[in-house]
């Protein structure tokens with residue numbers, strides 16, 4: 350809880366102090382109003398009281414009433430600002446923390462992945478709930494406290510016992526909420542399944558298959574199954590939440606009755622106006638209702654603290670295994686690569702994705718990497734890009750060990766088209782130049798690239814239906830990803846299945862253009878149409894390099910590459926034979 354308050358306070362300290370002050374005032378005004386009611390009733394019975402004193406008391410009573418009405422919109426105003434600033438603070442802190450990470454390891458650790466999903470989902474509303482809850486709790490505490498003070502002036506012991514009557518309910522509510530959180534956590538597997546299936550049934554990329562295979566009912570039944578599990582467990586929990594506070598309620602009521610009894614005893618022996626007696630009862634009822642609020646909000650806060658625990662651990666734990674170095678590579682010189690005995694297995698997996706890989710690439714060389722699915726091609730690329738830490742073998746770039754390089758500087762000199770490239774629903778130009786795109790300036794470089802990849806829209810065209818823009822075909826998105834890579838003046842080009850959705854003509858042309866670049870090129874590909882144009886071909890299987898040589902030398906060898914070539918060009922070879 351302290352942690353949560355600390356983080357929320359750090360998000361906008363000045364406004365929070367202002368909010369606390371306003372809420373404090375808001376909490377005190379009703380007690381002032383009640384107190385003034387008592388004063389007015391009491392003074393009415395004093396014969397020598399002047400009209401002026403009565404008018405002052407009534408004026409204060411009226412002002413306090415006006416205060417009660419005015420405070421609410423003021424609290425809403427400041428509270429609204431605080432919640433928005435605070436929500437932005439948490440979301441941007443999480444985004445910044447993500448940016449601090451160099452690698453992809455976050456997503457391979459099961460616990461971290463779940464934590465990220467949790468934070469992603471909850472960051473949008475948990476700080477907001479917490480602030481509202483804690484403000485209401487604070488206000489209820491101030492209101493109850495100030496009413497208690499009013500009551501103490503009539504009977505200290507009676508007031509104390511009335512206040513104590515809230516304790517059984519506070520304890521019981523907190524216990525119930527803790528149990529609720531545990532159950533919710535146990536439910537989270539079903540909750541994740543529900544969210545996933547719901548997401549799939551609304552996701553455009555699944556829609557064709559859902560229609561074609563008639564998956565709608567199947568998804569519905571999967572959703573219902575998880576929803577039913579959740580319902581069964583949570584319903585039991587809700588029934589328990591309804592029944593289990595009854596003993597605490599009875600006990601609270603008994604303690605309260607004792608307090609009232611003491612009050613009555615005290616009031617019977619003192620000279621008190623009937624009106625003041627009514628006021629005391631009204632104060633007890635109001636205090637009781639605020640004490641109940643404290644019990645509810647206090648219990649709700651225990652649910653929310655899980656978000657802040659998780660946030661704290663995400664923000665402070667050592668989660669990045671890749672260490673940055675300070676080595677800088679010279680500009681405008683194609684990189685060479687030297688990979689020695691490199692082995693790697695993903696977190697949580699015993700089998701090796703890479704197993705003793707050796708590979709030398711000279712500056713400016715064009716190398717194609719081939720291999721069956723799952724043979725380790727993409728993993729090798731990811732390791733070259735420093736997306737994972739490794740501790741078996743080594744990789745050097747232009748003579749400098751990878752782990753000694755400044756990662757940002759190194760990556761700035763590399764252009765890549767990933768197998769899973771980004772489809773940014775920004776403008777066409779932004780998709781190419783990303784952070785360097787200036788909407789006001791039309792860059793001739795971007796226009797030239799759009800022509801180079803034969804892209805049909807101009808650079809200011811907005812993309813993405815949800816932003817009122819156009820939708821692209823898969824191949825058009827891929828052309829944009831290629832243009833994005835070509836925009837960088839890189840010393841190493843890495844392409845992982847970059848042409849899978851291109852039409853043959855565009856593929857042929859872009860392949861040739863890329864191969865004519867004065868830079869080192871490494872291309873993972875399954876398409877062998879242009880393979881002859883590469884200086885060298887590397888074939889991988891089971892995480893190992895099994896063949897490495899020129900096109901002609903590998904054909905002569907009659908190994909895996911020979912089989913691949915024949916499998917792809919069987920009919921052409923047969924015709925020409």
Ligand SMILES: Nc1ncnc2c1ncn2[C@@H]1O[C@H](COP(=O)(O)OP(=O)(O)OP(=O)(O)O)[C@@H](O)[C@H]1O
Pocket residue numbers: 457695696698702720721722723724725726727728729
């Ligand atoms: N993030 C990951 N976590 C765990 N295992 C992974 C991960 N990514 C890949 N693997 C495993 O590593 C092995 C190599 O995968 P990789 O993606 O490098 O193959 P690939 O040769 O690029 O395959 P493809 O031709 O299908 O793209 C596979 O067994 C795969 O299951």
